Amino acid sequence: MRDAAPPTMRRARRTLSATVTLAVACTTLTGCFEEPSPHDAVRDFLVGWQTEDYELAAGRTDGDQATVRKALSDAKLELDAASFRFKIKSVTVDGDASKADFRAEVDLGENNPLWEYDGVLPLHLVDGSWKVRWSPSVLHPQLKDGERFAVDITPNPRQPVVDRSGEPLQTDTVLYVAGVYPAQLGDRAEEVVARLSELTDYAQDRLLSRIRSSPPDKFVPLVTFWRTRYQALQSKLGAIPGIKVVPQDQPVNPDAPRQIVGSVSALTPETEQKLGGPQRAGDSVGKSGLQQAYQNYLTGSTETKVITLDLKTGEEAAQLKEWPGRQNVSVKTTLDRGMQTAAEQAVADSDTSSLVVVDKNTGEIRAVATKGMHQEKDALAGKFPAGTAFSVVAADALLKAGVSPKQRLDCPAERTVGGAKFAHAGQTTTGTGGVGGAAGTFQENFAKGCVTALASLARRVKADDLKKSAEAFGVGRQWRLPLKSFSGSFPSLDGDADKAKAIAGQTVQVSPLGMALVGAAVASGTWRPPVLVTEPTSPDPAAETVPRAQPDPVPMDPKVRAALTKMMRAGALGTPAQAGRAPVYGVTATAGNQLTWFVGWQGDLAVAVLSKNYNAGAVAGGFFSALRTSS
Known part of the structure; x- marks a missing residue:
């Protein structure tokens, strides 16, 4: 390297x-x-x-x-x-x-x-x-009288980021490459680079050396401009003798999910100095998202030859060395354009929402849509309170501890567990049918997210068992993803109060991506790490053949999964997320600060929705409905 x-x-x-x-x-x-x-x-x-x-x-x-x-x-x-x-x-x-x-x-x-x-x-x-x-x-x-050295560079155009079917996730944008034909400059090379340097801040010696090292009859790209910058400088560039401007179509305008695909800029003196890689004038540089993470693959490197030139004819006399360079390649993602469109429609009516869709059988990310939030910083890497959405994970530990879905639990407006106070934000009731009604079952209280009922179960489960269930569902696991992501954090538990807070999700932090994987685990029976890019295998070319290992899949206990599946079916009934022909499974939850969650699945697709001041279940239902309509 x-x-x-x-x-x-x-x-x-x-x-x-x-x-x-x-x-x-x-x-x-x-x-x-x-x-x-x-x-x-x-x-x-x-x-x-x-x-x-x-x-x-x-x-x-x-x-x-x-x-x-x-x-x-x-x-x-x-x-x-x-x-x-x-x-x-x-x-x-x-x-x-x-x-x-x-x-x-x-x-x-x-x-x-x-x-x-x-x-x-x-x-x-x-x-x-x-x-x-x-x-x-x-x-x-091999250098003879009447000859000189030259370096012949053949760059490759930028390759696209593509969806899982191979379709580009960006459209072409015209970039403007200013350069020269050395043979046409005569003795004006120094004048040309001086004036170009004044306009662009590129160092004169670097521009001049590129010209002098190139074959005289070959176009030498020197500076790349985006449309706005080019239009502002067009007349000044036209006044420099010998400068030619060549329009180039490059796949740099991102489609949805735009922040995941990432933005691209033209090469500047600052980025060229910072990157120190295969970039040359005429290249574009990824600024964010996958465009930045896979910059060296998308740009690749150039074919380079050291040759000698006949000074009289300007023709190649001998080839001294050749490097084919690493070929640039497309970055193939797991994203699905149709599902992304449905996800974008689903969040459109909300003010602040994040929706992540994964394939339940593979962990592959199919869509990431946000409104008022950032697709990478919030949907993949956000750190949010899990709230009662964590009851899906807590239920795994509670069911293993012998708690029956049919066990009766009171759902009072307030409850104290181990000195910690909990308040149920829903209807004030001792049961499920109103004040003074019969106590509801564990499944019923799970379905409606009664925090006081769930917290009361803290005494029925060990702290280590809660931690093991959290780890089994990926909370805090070190998975491998090319973009920033957050797998969650789980606190240390010292007593019943800590356990109750964890069951209520008050001290657990998660991301929408992490919770989508939780839903996928129950849906498929196995937790799997997320996958966003299938080719290349690593963002770092030097580590391409030895990528960091993903954590192993974790299968659920079949009996626990069967019980939890029924509980999540009950959680989806009566919510907007039940849209569609196939049954919807899930849980709608609150997390304080006007945040609501929906975590669940329909068919092969698991989703997690986080919304502020909006019904997360409605967003999930909108996604399933839009997907059904488009299919």
Whole structure:
């Protein structure tokens, strides 16, 4: 894996280490020769070339000093090289002739591999002093008179983020790429980059080196503009001689879910410096969501060739090295466009809602829709009180502890458990049919979310068992998702009061995503971690073959699941979420601060809805209804 530091820092470190390597090599060789020795000439030439002390290097050759200095300086520009590094392999002497074999490593920047090649320095005695016999082949064995280096770059356009059927989740937007054809500039290259730099803040030396390192007849992209920025600068760009502007269609305008797909911007001097990756002018850069998380896959890297050019014809004379580059690829998600549309319709009438839809059998995220909330920060990564929606998880522990769904429980307006006070926000009653009515069952109180009845069961379950059930339903588990997400947090429990608060969801924090997975676990009988992207397997190309392991699925106790399924069917009856042909299962809950939850499923789709000042069950029902209508 290449150094992730900014390019300027990376280049500085490489130059320093190169100097040390060369110094060690030269020290090793110093004692091998009696004076006069070619060693000093070899050392000074390579050190001078490496450190850009071209006067020192030229002084150790027999060539015209100005010619040698220019050739060494031009080589760096022609390769757009960040640094050179050399190591002496051997020095042999045969009378008044000598030969030094060396290894060269050239950092071409732009996230390309180091270019490594073997070179030879022929030396001879001139008036008793060893000199490098100058010719272009000193720079590279295949470089001849009348030729120069060049770097031929072939970039690939940005690839799209796609849904599970392979359809793009963004539309094309026209970007404007300003660049030049080097052969058409003549001697105006420095003037052109100076004026372009003034407009864009790109460093003149970087723009100039890109021009000089490219084949003369090939378009060299220098700066990318979005429409608004281009329109503001269009007349000024048109006034710069040699600048050509090429429109490019790139898939950068996100469709729903927009905040999950993410936004894209044109490459700027700041982002280029910060990323230090394969990006070049003409590229776009992911700013958020999956576009940012998978930037290096969507942009990929360019095909790069080091070549020599005939100075007279401008044609390629020889290819010295080629890197195909990592091909950029689409990012395939688990999102479903039809379900996303239904989810968007479902939240539209609310002021503040978040809806997450997952496949109950796989944990794959099918849709994420919000109104007045953020799809990533709130729906996936939000930290909200679970409220009585946590009774789904608590019921797992209570049923395992032997509490029967038919057990009678009072539902008073207020209750104290272990010193902690609880108030039921619904109808003040001792039962289910009104004041003075018969006590309702555990299933009935679960269905209507009676917090005082549920809290009273704290004495019937151990703290460790509540914790185990929370973990089994993914609360606090370390799953792997390319975007920020929150799996939940469960507190330490020291007594009945703590247990009652946990059962009531007052001290448990969850996200809509986490609760959708809870619903999916009951629906399928197995908790599974979430999945959002199926290809590539990891956002980090370096870790692509060794992604962090997902937590293992956790099966439910079949008897507990059967009982809990009936309880959640009762929870959905009489709520707006019962829409549709197939039965709806779920629970509508409150979490304080005007927050309501619906957690449940219909068919193969599990949902979690969090709403403020709105009926979460109505949002879930709207989703199921919209999905049925569209199918």
